[in-house]
Amino acid sequence: MTDTAVAAPTVREVVAALDARYPRSWAEQWDRVGPVLGDFDLPVETVLCVVDCVPETVEEAVAAGAGLIVAHHPLLLKGVSSVAPDTYKGRIVHRLIKADVALYVAHTNADVASPGVSDALAARLDLVMLRPLVPAAAGSPAEGEGRGAGRVGELAAPMRLADLATFAAGRLPATAAGVRAAGDPDRLIRTLAVCGGAGDSFLRDATAVGADAYLCADLRHHPASEHLAAGGPALLDVAHWASERPWLDEVAGWLRAQFGVTALVSDLDTDPWTVHAVSSNKENHL
Structure with missing residues (x-):
């Protein structure tokens, strides 16, 4: 029997394809897009597409066995002087590196x-x-x-x-x-x-x-x-x-067609507003 299995692409290959589809030169000057971290030579069988790279979506990626997260919002948009594990972003960086999960950002270039x-x-x-x-x-x-x-x-x-x-x-x-x-x-x-x-x-x-x-x-x-x-x-x-979650479906579909990988979409609502109450008080207040 002939083995027709196709080798999984590497992080480097997926990054190159994403860069071709969303050139970094299209991003606003203030933006920070492209690869953020990860071993370029590791294979990618599963990708998780997210709006925000936060601890909860990172754990989704780890649980799914993802080798790459494609995020819309940059994790490191503003300059930092440390990624120590006792900082919010530092904990995310350390968790991703230890779990061999690469991170790629397409922001205003995808817009x-x-x-x-x-x-x-x-x-x-x-x-x-x-x-x-x-x-x-x-x-x-x-x-x-x-x-x-x-x-x-x-x-x-x-x-x-x-x-x-x-x-x-x-x-x-x-x-x-x-x-x-x-x-x-x-x-x-x-x-x-x-x-x-x-x-x-x-x-x-x-x-x-x-x-x-x-x-x-x-x-x-x-x-x-x-x-x-x-x-x-x-x-x-x-x-x-x-407003940005629908894009994840489109880019995940493209990744599947391009590489044959398992491309998942995070439905975790990362909007910071979690409660909506409507007042029933009709009185006017000065």
Whole structure:
């Protein structure tokens, strides 16, 4: 009998493929992407895709026998002077190294990719005729081929803002924060702009492209209020983790097709907000 088994790729080979799909040059200058730690020569049979590399997702990877974690958010975004085991990030680094689990990050380079983070978010909402909310700048490394921040698309059928909020809540991963909407509940929404992750820096862009509504995470009180007062699109605010979790399915599917590895997706909700209470007090307070 001929052995037709295909050897598992090495960490180095998977990193090279991820770098080709999400070039590090596409990342913002302040970002920290690419391989973080791990032995490049070790084989990878199982990959765990996560939004956040935190102790809980690390233990998921160890329990699954993963040789690599592909994370969206950088573990070491800001400079550190120590990875001693008595520090939060140091404990994570030591646990990964001892368990022979490599770590790779695709962050803002995956945000602008096509397909990228916002494409996966748009797909969850059945948007069609997608185009970048903010196309990659002319002359930038990511220029062309539909790349850029956020996406704008058309809903399969127009719906009221209130109904769109309910629809989005049902399509996106459940979190305690849920989905909030700002604007006239009866406003009819046809064109929707979306952005995975924090998106209030693109409020003016959502207005400029003529979107009826804009969905993203981490909207703040004053920017949102001033945007609406200026006649901008209605707003939908979702949990940061929920807006980026859909991308994990897409990249896991790509890894399976590319290498034949077992690519798992973490459904562990790493959003920091864990309780949502609605007040029943109708009194006005001065």
